Amino acid sequence: MNPSSAAAAAAHFSPVSSTAFRDGLARLPGAVTVITTNGPAGAAGFTASAVCSVSDSPPTVLVCMNRSSFAHRFFAGNGVLCINVLSAAQQDLSALFANREVAMDQRFARTPWQACASGAPGLDGALVQLDGRIAATHEVGTHSIFIVELGEVRLADAGASHEGLAYFGRRYHALGASSPATQPA
Numbered sequence: 001m002n003p004s005s006a007a008a009a010a011a012h013f014s015p016v017s018s019t020a021f022r023d024g025l026a027r028l029p030g031a032v033t034v035i036t037t038n039g040p041a042g043a044a045g046f047t048a049s050a051v052c053s054v055s056d057s058p059p060t061v062l063v064c065m066n067r068s069s070f071a072h073r074f075f076a077g078n079g080v081l082c083i084n085v086l087s088a089a090q091q092d093l094s095a096l097f098a099n100r101e102v103a104m105d106q107r108f109a110r111t112p113w114q115a116c117a118s119g120a121p122g123l124d125g126a127l128v129q130l131d132g133r134i135a136a137t138h139e140v141g142t143h144s145i146f147i148v149e150l151g152e153v154r155l156a157d158a159g160a161s162h163e164g165l166a167y168f169g170r171r172y173h174a175l176g177a178s179s180p181a182t183q184p185a
Contacts, residue, residue, distance in 0.1 A: 041077025082120035088163035088174035
């Protein structure tokens with residue numbers, strides 16, 4: 001696109017509606033994760049699909065979190081978090097950590113976990129636990145974008161099921177070795 005075309009496009013730009021945005025993103029598959037923290041501010045966790053890699057040098061990921069969330073203050077105060085990538089068998093944990101009616105202490109009481117290097121809870125049975133410190137925070141719209149430098153990566157045991165859990169089309173889907181998308185052509 002030449003510079004004059006870009007300027008013309010920018011002049012006619014208007015954001016899409018929230019409904020169009022949500023409907024469009026419902027067609028973007030996302031890994032289902034439970035983000036946890038623990039430290040001076042206390043323990044907290046929430047379900048998220050807004051997680052992605054940023055760089056492998058240094059190993060960095062990002063996590064997006066609504067600033068109006070009750071749990072936001074825990075993450076901002078502790079400065080550490082663990083991204084627990086859920087297995088297909090852990091759909092109930094996704095619902096538990098998304099349920100606003102369940103207190104934080106009850107979420108962790110119902111979920112076996114082990115402290116990671118940062119002190120954040122690593123949930124038993126997760127496919128992978130990505131543990132790190134929040135190196136930077138950027139505010140965009142209603143959300144904080146936490147830039148997380150990883151200090152520890154824990155993979156599920158070799159004997160465990162490695163089927164993942166994805167959210168697509170406003171429904172959960174199991175992903176794994178038997179998935180048609182992974183079959184050779």
